[in-house]
Amino acid sequence: MNSPFLENSLFRNIYCYLASGSDDCAARGYDIAILPAGLEWLAFTITAFIIINIVINAGLGAVIVYIWGERRILGRIQNRTGPNRWGPFGTLTSVADAIKTLFKEDIVPDEADRWLFNIAPILMVFPVLMVLSVIPFGVGTFVVDINVGILFVIAITSMSGISVVLASWASGNRIAIFAGMRSVAMLISYEIPMALSLIGVLMLAGSMSLGAIVDAQDIPFILVQPLGLFVFLLAAQAETSRTPFDLIEAESELAAGYLNDYSSMKFGIFFLAEFLATIVASMLIVTLFLGGWRGWEPIPSQIWFAAKTVLVLLFIMWMRFSWPRLRVDQILALAWKGLFELTLINIFVTAILIAIWPDPSITELLIMSAINWVVFFISIWAVSKLLRPGDYTAPEPQTDSPAYPVATDELPDEVAYTGGATR
Amino acid sequence: MSKAWDGAKLAEAIHKSIPDVVVDASGTDIWIEPESVQQVMRLLRDDPEFRFELLSSVTAVDYISYFEVVYHLTSLNRNATAVVKSKCGMGRDDARIPSVVDIWRGADLQEREVWDLMGIVFDGHPNHKRIMLWEGFPGHPLRKDFATYEQSIVPESERRVPSALAGEIEGGQGS
Amino acid sequence: MTTQVRTEPITVNLGPQHPSTHGVFRMRVTFDGEEIIDVEPIFGYLHRGSEKLAEERTYVQVVTLTDRMDYVGSMLNNQAYMLTVEKLAGVEPAPRGVWLRMIASELQRIASHLVAVGFLIQDLGAWGTPLIYTMREREKILDLFEMLCGARITNSYLRPGGVFMDAPDEFWPAMNEVLDELPPRIDDLDDLLTDNDIIFSRTKGVSVLTPEQMLDASITGPMLRAAGVDWDLRHRDPYDFYDQVTFDRPMHTAGDNFARYWVRVQEMRESIKIIRQCEKLIEPGPVRPLHDDVPWLLRPPVGDAYAAIEHSKGELGFYLVSDGSISPYRCHVRAPSLINLTLLREMLIGELLADMFVSFGSVDINMGEVDR
Numbered sequence: 022m023n024s025p026f027l028e029n030s031l032f033r034n035i036y037c038y039l040a041s042g043s044d045d046c047a048a049r050g051y052d053i054a055i056l057p058a059g060l061e062w063l064a065f066t067i068t069a070f071i072i073i074n075i076v077i078n079a080g081l082g083a084v085i086v087y088i089w090g091e092r093r094i095l096g097r098i099q100n101r102t103g104p105n106r107w108g109p110f111g112t113l114t115s116v117a118d119a120i121k122t123l124f125k126e127d128i129v130p131d132e133a134d135r136w137l138f139n140i141a142p143i144l145m146v147f148p149v150l151m152v153l154s155v156i157p158f159g160v161g162t163f164v165v166d167i168n169v170g171i172l173f174v175i176a177i178t179s180m181s182g183i184s185v186v187l188a189s190w191a192s193g194n195r196i197a198i199f200a201g202m203r204s205v206a207m208l209i210s211y212e213i214p215m216a217l218s219l220i221g222v223l224m225l226a227g228s229m230s231l232g233a234i235v236d237a238q239d240i241p242f243i244l245v246q247p248l249g250l251f252v253f254l255l256a257a258q259a260e261t262s263r264t265p266f267d268l269i270e271a272e273s274e275l276a277a278g279y280l281n282d283y284s285s286m287k288f289g290i291f292f293l294a295e296f297l298a299t300i301v302a303s304m305l306i307v308t309l310f311l312g313g314w315r316g317w318e319p320i321p322s323q324i325w326f327a328a329k330t331v332l333v334l335l336f337i338m339w340m341r342f343s344w345p346r347l348r349v350d351q352i353l354a355l356a357w358k359g360l361f362e363l364t365l366i367n368i369f370v371t372a373i374l375i376a377i378w379p380d381p382s383i384t385e386l387l388i389m390s391a392i393n394w395v396v397f398f399i400s401i402w403a404v405s406k407l408l409r410p411g412d413y414t415a416p417e418p419q420t421d422s423p424a425y426p427v428a429t430d431e432l433p434d435e436v437a438y439t440g441g442a443t444r
Numbered sequence: 445m446s447k448a449w450d451g452a453k454l455a456e457a458i459h460k461s462i463p464d465v466v467v468d469a470s471g472t473d474i475w476i477e478p479e480s481v482q483q484v485m486r487l488l489r490d491d492p493e494f495r496f497e498l499l500s501s502v503t504a505v506d507y508i509s510y511f512e513v514v515y516h517l518t519s520l521n522r523n524a525t526a527v528v529k530s531k532c533g534m535g536r537d538d539a540r541i542p543s544v545v546d547i548w549r550g551a552d553l554q555e556r557e558v559w560d561l562m563g564i565v566f567d568g569h570p571n572h573k574r575i576m577l578w579e580g581f582p583g584h585p586l587r588k589d590f591a592t593y594e595q596s597i598v599p600e601s602e603r604r605v606p607s608a609l610a611g612e613i614e615g616g617q618g619s
Numbered sequence: 620m621t622t623q624v625r626t627e628p629i630t631v632n633l634g635p636q637h638p639s640t641h642g643v644f645r646m647r648v649t650f651d652g653e654e655i656i657d658v659e660p661i662f663g664y665l666h667r668g669s670e671k672l673a674e675e676r677t678y679v680q681v682v683t684l685t686d687r688m689d690y691v692g693s694m695l696n697n698q699a700y701m702l703t704v705e706k707l708a709g710v711e712p713a714p715r716g717v718w719l720r721m722i723a724s725e726l727q728r729i730a731s732h733l734v735a736v737g738f739l740i741q742d743l744g745a746w747g748t749p750l751i752y753t754m755r756e757r758e759k760i761l762d763l764f765e766m767l768c769g770a771r772i773t774n775s776y777l778r779p780g781g782v783f784m785d786a787p788d789e790f791w792p793a794m795n796e797v798l799d800e801l802p803p804r805i806d807d808l809d810d811l812l813t814d815n816d817i818i819f820s821r822t823k824g825v826s827v828l829t830p831e832q833m834l835d836a837s838i839t840g841p842m843l844r845a846a847g848v849d850w851d852l853r854h855r856d857p858y859d860f861y862d863q864v865t866f867d868r869p870m871h872t873a874g875d876n877f878a879r880y881w882v883r884v885q886e887m888r889e890s891i892k893i894i895r896q897c898e899k900l901i902e903p904g905p906v907r908p909l910h911d912d913v914p915w916l917l918r919p920p921v922g923d924a925y926a927a928i929e930h931s932k933g934e935l936g937f938y939l940v941s942d943g944s945i946s947p948y949r950c951h952v953r954a955p956s957l958i959n960l961t962l963l964r965e966m967l968i969g970e971l972l973a974d975m976f977v978s979f980g981s982v983d984i985n986m987g988e989v990d991r
Contacts, residue, residue, distance in 0.1 A: 099751040195631045273639040273742045346744025348973045425830040425848040432524035437447035438472045446856035497834045501953035550837025576663040585671050
């Protein structure tokens with residue numbers, strides 16, 4: 022049967038003990054059968070159910086931990102302690118928050134389009150969970166390694182834009198409409214640099230499968246593809262609407278954007294999807310640019326993967342908590358005038374280098390990375406020069422009145438009141 | 445150090461350009477006819493002798509038998525100040541005075557506030573609406589004869605309270 | 620060739636319950652896409668009738684009302700009110716009291732500017748980090764106020780002719796510590812914010828106001844100085860002992876949001892200079908005149924007086940009318956927060972939704988003072 026699934030050791034173990042009669046399992050040396058022959062479909066369903074449950078629950082658990090970690094780190098950055106009441110170091114705070122969110126009253130506004138209003142959060146969380154299915158978390162730890170992995174990721178993640186538009190439209194709220202308009206403009210713009218930034222990785226790895234890309238990284242692609250990583254990092258931040266790009270739910274402008282009218286579990290699902298999307302984006306960055314699960318023995322590959330993901334998440338948090346938000350026109354300008362050009366430069370340079378060394382050895386890869394870093398700095402400098410507004414020098418404190426004459430023609434004493442000023 | 449115009453000298457200077465508008469002068473203050481507010485203020489702002497670019501404050505005082513509108517003017521160029529007052533609404537009814545919004549934009553919100561709280565109509569104000577209180581609030585609170593709801597000079601039958609608010613207000617007073 | 624896309628303006632009520640209206644302020648805004656085409660500010664959600672209440676209280680009791688007008692600048696409000704009372708009643712203040720209230724009001728000015736800068740950055744969308752940094756510094760200043768008068772926000776520290784209590788001995792080393800720590804913190808703030816590309820590109824050239832426009836609309840304070848008008852009442856019309864201290868008046872010529880932010884940051888440094896000089900010049904002595912000269916139940920002679928100070932937001936003036944009794948006959952506040960909003964419409968029209976609250980925040984208003 023479907024051999025890609027059998028690459029997954031967990032899937033293979035469960036499936037083949039249930040239905041070892043199939044040829045694939047027999048070929049792999051499984052000879053115990055629990056289910057009789059002809060019930061392979063049932064074995065497959067049960068196995069798939071177990072695996073999906075494991076992945077989804079792991080994802081939700083990761084979100085809970087991530088929210089706690091983010092709040093703690095935000096606290097440290099802001100000279101506070103952060104949550105520290107529930108559980109050791111406040112670890113149960115997000116659990117308590119999640120329970121509280123679920124028990125809130127579920128309000129649907131009268132103006133809302135009920136059907137779309139209810140379906141939007143589901144549409145938001147599904148793509149994110151689906152992306153989890155192709156990410157290799159470690160040696161043999163993945164749901165499925167399909168050979169069009171990257172294409173699948175790009176296609177699926179672009180669906181989240183639809184759900185934001187649906188949510189904002191269905192709310193029947195004018196402030197939410199602004200969020201919808203912004204999300205259409207922004208998410209679609211950032212799809213393009215995001216997809217193009219991965220072309221260099223594809224060319225180097227020679228495959229779209231995420232597993233194959235990890236295998237191809239004898240040195241992490243961050244060294245060979247700095248420009249690709251830079252663009253992908255920014256585009257991923259925009260897609261997940263983290264702070265420099267958090268136009269969609271800009272708190273100081275739109276209150277909560279498209280989330281304005283959501284409460285209770287629907288709000289919780291949006292919240293979850295958003296944080297899960299950040300985690301998934303970090304996992305993709307790790308997989309594509311930081312060597313995935315590869316590391317040194319004896320530490321297990323899953324630990325390496327988790328550690329690298331946390332590192333990327335910390336970087337994203339750091340950006341998020343220190344920078345203010347860009348304006349909508351600046352964000353679009355950055356996508357179309359900055360990142361788009363950078364990806365084109367990256368593709369061009371990488372293509373030339375691959376034409377020179379079609380099958381690079383480690384030394385050649387290191388030479389390639391040196392060239393790429395030079396290109397990286399030059400092109401970033403050029404693009405920032407292009408996008409920057411005017412002069413940056415703040416004037417020295419001035420003591421004369423530069424713009425308007427003050428006290429040039431003082432009132433003579435003969436008309437002045439002697440008892441002092443009126444002010 | 446800013447200097448203040450002496451009232452008498454200021455009256456004299458205004459008299460040279462616009463005769464017979466200053467009613468009285470004392471200390472730093474001058475009193476002008478309410479009808480000539482526009483004319484005098486325009487002179488005070490534009491004439492190089494005065495050049496009062498900045499209208500510091502507009503306010504009004506209820507002196508029971510009349511209202512007094514007080515303008516505090518500031519000249520940045522000459523680093524000087526002046527106080528212009530004008531009595532209006534003699535006998536408490538029909539208190540009105542020309543607006544100076546077209547001379548100084550800064551009078552905009554302040555005149556609305558005076559209208560809202562003191563009940564002086566500023567003729568020619570482009571947006572003559574209440575500012576702090578809601579439309580339909582009975583009376584003008586800063587008048588000396590305004591006390592509380594129960595003691596308000598406006599009879600119950602004439603109060604124009606929005607229906608949505610009416611119950612709340614009446615209930616809130618615990619009457 | 621371009622084709623005109625027909626768009627429909629939409630009107631949105633922003634506030635009174637909106638996270639960045641700095642209190643309870645409401646704007647009815649009409650947008651064309653993201654662009655603002657009309658703004659109507661609606662005031663009054665925090666109106667407490669302070670001016671009416673003042674008419675029923677004695678001159679000293681009114682101090683507590685002034686605290687609650689601009690609650691991030693209470694000391695400055697006290698100072699403006701006391702100057703007016705002193706002028707009305709002809710009180711000769713005690714020198715030590717005056718120095719103490721100058722120190723208090725300059726500390727308050729730093730605190731107020733810290734709040735203004737912090738919230739401006741918050742409006743720009745930062746995740747609270749710069750705001751918390753500024754609030755941390757403000758907290759130290761509030762601790763100093765607690766030493767001075769026992770209260771942190773609503774101080775009511777000033778009395779006619781001075782202050783009600785001398786500073787305790789531990790105040791001076793504590794204040795010096797705060798003043799030593801502040802300049803590096805302000806430098807940090809500068810590093811984090813002034814040189815930040817995002818802040819610069821977000822604020823530069825947004826909501827530009829010319830000096831003529833602002834003078835016409837009675838706008839004063841840092842907003843006016845950000846457009847290059849050297850108008851600081853501490854310098855032009857020195858009240859208290861401001862003629863005995865030297866300080867610069869930082870000015871910017873742009874008149875945009877960045878200039879307003881920048882002027883505030885620089886003014887904090889000047890305030891530190893002023894406090895240091897006050898500390899050198901202050902001498903032991905009584906902090907307020909004898910009770911026989913200035914009784915608590917002050918009965919100023921019949922007349923009126925207007926006095927104004929350079930508040931952190933602009934010219935804060937009090938106009939008091941006395942009928943010879945123990946309470947003011949009329950108490951009017953020239954509130955800079957309200958008057959600085961006169962040009963809000965002009966500032967916002969043509970800007971984008973994202974810049975709306977930034978421009979609004981750069982005016983640095985306080986709803987307690989706008990509505991009173």
